[in-house]
Amino acid sequence: MPAAGKPGRDCPRCPRLVAYREALRVKEPTWFNAPVPSFGSIDARLLVVGLAPGVQGANRTGRPFTGDYAGVLLYETLSLYGFANGKFDARIDDGLELIDCRITNAVRCVPPENKPLPVEINTCRDFLNPTIAEMKNLKAIVVLGHVAHNSVVSAFGAKKSQTPFKHAGKNMLGELALFSSYHCSRYNTNTGVLTTPMFRDVFEKVRRYLDEKQPSAL
Ligand code: SF4
Numbered sequence: 001m002p003a004a005g006k007p008g009r010d011c012p013r014c015p016r017l018v019a020y021r022e023a024l025r026v027k028e029p030t031w032f033n034a035p036v037p038s039f040g041s042i043d044a045r046l047l048v049v050g051l052a053p054g055v056q057g058a059n060r061t062g063r064p065f066t067g068d069y070a071g072v073l074l075y076e077t078l079s080l081y082g083f084a085n086g087k088f089d090a091r092i093d094d095g096l097e098l099i100d101c102r103i104t105n106a107v108r109c110v111p112p113e114n115k116p117l118p119v120e121i122n123t124c125r126d127f128l129n130p131t132i133a134e135m136k137n138l139k140a141i142v143v144l145g146h147v148a149h150n151s152v153v154s155a156f157g158a159k160k161s162q163t164p165f166k167h168a169g170k171n172m173l174g175e176l177a178l179f180s181s182y183h184c185s186r187y188n189t190n191t192g193v194l195t196t197p198m199f200r201d202v203f204e205k206v207r208r209y210l211d212e213k214q215p216s217a218l
Contacts, residue, residue, distance in 0.1 A: 005130030007035040032062035040102030052107035059110035069186040145183030
């Protein structure tokens with residue numbers, strides 16, 4: 001029985017993703033192959049929202065951004081700005097800890113070719129909403145990519161025209177700061193859409209914002 005607000009391993013709500021998941025369970029029976037849970041404490045002030053599990057990354061290991069390239073830059077940057085501690089080794093048992101930070105995805109199940117359909121993004125928002133709501137200390141969200149940005153904006157019932165996506169930009173959602181970033185995918189970094197300094201710029205702003213609000217006691 002899944003916990004309230006969290007998808008069970010066999011969440012049936014997106015038929016296309018369920019079919020993909022089932023096929024992966026047959027092909028790769030040792031992989032996680034289920035909706036990937038959020039990583040980090042619900043007491044954190046920062047939530048990072050990605051797109052969806054990568055097939056050989058979070059879908060394989062069961063931890064967001066763990067096992068494929070996107071996590072290397074993300075966890076390295078989180079560590080640099082004091083949001084993670086320990087050595088990231090792309091394994092769920094590498095001992096890495098998040099500090100005052102939690103990571104989730106807009107879509108919990110791996111989509112074919114990393115491309116969830118609009119209906120799947122909308123459906124899985126039923127799990128993003130409670131993920132946000134249960135974080136009582138939440139002060140800032142970093143969204144990775146347009147899909148995550150738009151899904152979070154919709155989760156708050158805000159207008160997209162008034163909360164535009166801009167890399168390293170900040171919008172306010174009521175009392176909450178929304179920082180936007182290009183997704184740290186291999187494609188974006190290989191093509192130069194996102195560079196390491198550009199990504200660090202986002203988290204430097206987040207660090208400063210949170211420290212100005214209240215230095216972390218964690
Ligand atoms: S993407 Fe979300 S809503 Fe869709 S099947 Fe997976 S957990 Fe359920």
